[in-house]
Amino acid sequence: MKRHIWIGALLVATLAGAGACRHPAENAKTDPLLAAYETEADWSDAQRVIPLSYQQAQGKRIFYQQCVWCHADATPAGPSNRSNLTPVPPLLNDGAALNAESDQNLQNIITLGGSAVGKSAMMPPYGRMLSAEEIRSVIAFARVIAQPPYQSPRRVGSQ
Amino acid sequence: MPAEEMGKVTDRTRLIFAVSSVVFLAVLAISPFKDFRREWKQYKRSYLRFAQSRPDTKKLLADYRPDIDQIWLPGMNVVDRCSTCHQGITQASLAGPEVPQPFRAHPPIPHHVRDWGCTVCHRGQGPATEVAEAHESTLAWEQPILSTRFIQASCGTCHYANLPQTPQLTRGRELLAELNCEGCHRLPGIDHPAMLGPDLTNVGTKVSREWIYKWLKEPRTIVDKDGNVTVNGYETEEEPRMPKFRLTEAELRGLSAYLSVQRAKAVVPYKMDPRLVAAWSKNPELISQGELRFRQMFCSTCHSLAVTRAGETKLIGGDIGPELTKVGSKVNSDWLIAWLRDPPTYLSRTRMPRYGWSDEDLYKVTQYITTKLTDSDLLTGVPQLGQPTEEEIQLGRRLFLEKGCASCHSIEGLNPQKDFGPDLSALGGKNASELEFGAAKIPHYLVTYIQAKLQDPTSVNPAARMPQYNWNQADLDAVTTALLSMKGPPATSALQNLVVPRKEVSFHPTGSFGEVYERYKCSTCHKFNGYGGDLAPDLSYEGSRAQRQWLVDFLKNPQTLRPTLILRMPQFNMSDKDAATLADYITMVLQHPAANPGSVDAKQFTPAMAVLGKQLYEVKYQCQSCHTIGGTGGYVGPNLNNAGGWLTPAWIEAWLRNPQALVPDTIEPRRNFTEDEVKALTAYLTTLRQSIKPQKTASNTGSHVLAQVAER
Secondary structure (H helix, E strand, O other): OHHHHHHHHHHHHHHHHHHHOOOOOOOOOOOOOOOOOEEEEEOOEEEEEEEEOHHHHHHHHHHHHHHHHHHOOOEOOEOOOHHHOOOOOOOOOEHHHHOOOOHHHHHHHHHHOOHHHOOOOOOOOOOOOOOHHHHHHHHHHHHHHOEOOOOOOOHHHHO | OOHHHOOOOOHHHHHHHHHHHHHHHHHHHHHHHHHHOOHHHHHHHHHHHHHHOOOOHHHHOOOOOOOOOOEEEHHHOEEEOHHHOOOOOOOHHHOOOOOOOOOOOOOOOOOOHHHHOOHHHHEOOOOOOOHHHHHOOEOOEOOOEOOHHHOHHHHHHHEOOOOOOOHHHHHHHHHHHHOOHHHOOEOOOOOOOOOOOOOOOOHHHOEOHHHHHHHHHOOOEEEOOOOOEEEOOEEOOOOOOOOEOOOOHHHHHHHHHHHHOOOOOOOOOOOOOHHHHHHHHOOOOHHHHHHHHHHHOOHHHOOEEEEEEOOEEEEEEOOOOOOOOOHHHOEOHHHHHHHHHOHHHHOOOOOOOOOOOOHHHHHHHHHHHHHHOOOOOOOOOOOOOOOOOHHHHHHHHHHHHHOOHHHOOOOOOOOOOOOOOOEOOOHHHOOHHHOOOOOOOOOOOHHHHHHHHHHOHHHOOOOOOOOEOOOOHHHHHHHHHHHHOOOOOOOOHHHHHHOEOOOOOOOOOOHHHHHHHHHOOHHHOOEEOOEEOOOOOOOOOHHHHEOHHHHHHHHHOOOOOOOOOOOOOOOOOOOHHHHHHHHHHHHHHOOOOOOOHHHOOHHHOOHHHHHHHHHHHHHHOOHHHOOEEOOEEOOOOOOOOOHHHHEOHHHHHHHHHOHHHHOOOOOOOOOOOOHHHHHHHHHHHHOOOOOOOOOOOOHHHHHHHHHHHHHO
16 A cells, blocks of 8 residues: 555655746847847947847848948048039938938938939839838838937737 | 456445545546646636726727637648737737836837737747747747847748848858858858868968978967957957867878979969069169058958057958968968069969069069068978978878868869768758767767857767867857758748748849950959959949049049048059950949939030039038038048049939939938929039049058058
């Protein structure tokens, strides 16, 4: 009979033990830069590094290929074409100028060019060269580097 | 137990039975409670509450089931239950940062989660239903979630071809190739670099034993305590190709002895006319003229020099060839002259072109190099080594093979060991338990192992033969990413079918063009059919683009067309015959099917069309925002002052219709010109002509170039 007791006790202990045994989930690293696909230094404060998502990173890549020449003050080749143009094109991070424009407006300007939306014809259309998705990613990049920061309208209501 | 007691129920037994029944009952009661409290069920309920708090509840709960969700892709070995907790992963309205994890939507990427699952890219344990088991390394599962910092490695497991979307992975692969990691390790898909460590068969004719000793001890690279890398005392961002080997004094003596006796072929000193040399050497401006020629020949396109501006010393120039600030104290002058005259006789695989030097230029430039690019302190701290002894030479020869020198440098008659370092072709899929961490006090993960080994090979294995590299953090992460992407051949046939292979490219023209192409090493800077360097324009279709006469003029006297770019095309002092050979081949062979120069007759363009074209250029399309004509306009595209003398009308037309069809990565946007507008713009552009002014040795050109070089 003693054997039965022991078997019973063992069973109880096992079940209790299994219940108590739960690995504490280790805290995942929360540094946003480690979780970023890419980064971009804030244009007005090089010390501040902005983490970028995949989409924003693609926007950054396209920006530095296509747009940087006129929408930044320094380019991969050195001098910028920006000061050469009238009207002077906004810097991509110029929140004061761009935050007021909706995503759809920006998408139209980039796709159709400046002259199609009543702005300078010096801004060429990119709709036949970049895909809508690529243009969206450039806008996403502009939004994340904007100074003053861009506040997205509540997406929920628009659904 | 006596037979009569069998079956007899005592009070004691009843008590035990009662107690254990209660215990079992209690345990049974706990079980459904525990089941109710399971981690994933809590997330399910919490999502339900969360969804109800959102305005689009119906849409968010359309697929909701209270059970485990899983993505099952049998062909790819994917059983991913991640969406059990990450329930909003495909809900576009849950993309914002205000949405709490684990419910946030996945950022938009080219591969949809329903078709690919999660673990194909993110790793982790797909079938797990507990947070810790799914994400972390456990005893039974050693492939934890891959940090987003290295996520591009996952793209590389199928995309063997480089993608524009994964710059970090591409950089890592480039570094693996550039640093010749393939010399010691098996790394599928990684090329040997265009230039390995130089062949050392004749190194004894070039440098002294003392210099070799110094170089091996401290290969010009010094990393200070803040991690700043200096080369020869100058800061640089480039990873120097020669790593540091941990050598003892005896080993340094042995290797320097062995290398200094490598003199298979003596240098034949080049004889110039002594009377002319005597006259040149009296020239008070000899050295400054030599420096001017050095700059005019665009040596800085490939070689850098230390330049001090505003108290700050920086290396300025290209990194295709070695940095030359102190080269005059390194090489002997007979060797230098022989090298400049004909580099391939010393190094058959060199990327240095053969210039058509005049004796005067050669003399001046070598005088400049041997008097100005020097450092009398270069060999400070090197002991007097004397004549190498036979023992030292034998030791050096053994070390040359044992230390892995032979993996990058060849010496005629010496056969390197095959598979010198471990095979890394499946490193990215290894479990931590398969790795040797030694005494290193680091968490036992694959990523930490790779980074520790790269940063200091001895940290995980004190006897490591791998030399010391000096990575900056970005390069370290890039190489880690590239190594993590090497998971060996795909595990299933479905994955095998997804592999995007790399294109193998090469371009080895023969005949008289091939000979000139080889001599001037065109592919060091230019690409042809996908093969070659990317310092200068891709010439695969140059024959469709440029007119023959323009090519001849340009080759004889290169000028830059792009105001923002620094002219880097060297002045080769090309003969008429060489220029004609190159121009003929380019015009005949390097053609794009969409722009056949014969297809457009320039005679059809009328002055009225050109006038219309000018209006379109200036008013409607405002091309001057990027292009310059006559001194006004933008800096982005090439200047068009000589468009009519430079470009073929067929190229202009095809280009206006669709620039990307001709040069896929050009930044000129594709416009929506009508056919008449294309004709009018072409008519206008073909009227633009400007003769190329010779830039011969006018001294102001030299200082202009100097200023440009310093600008960089």
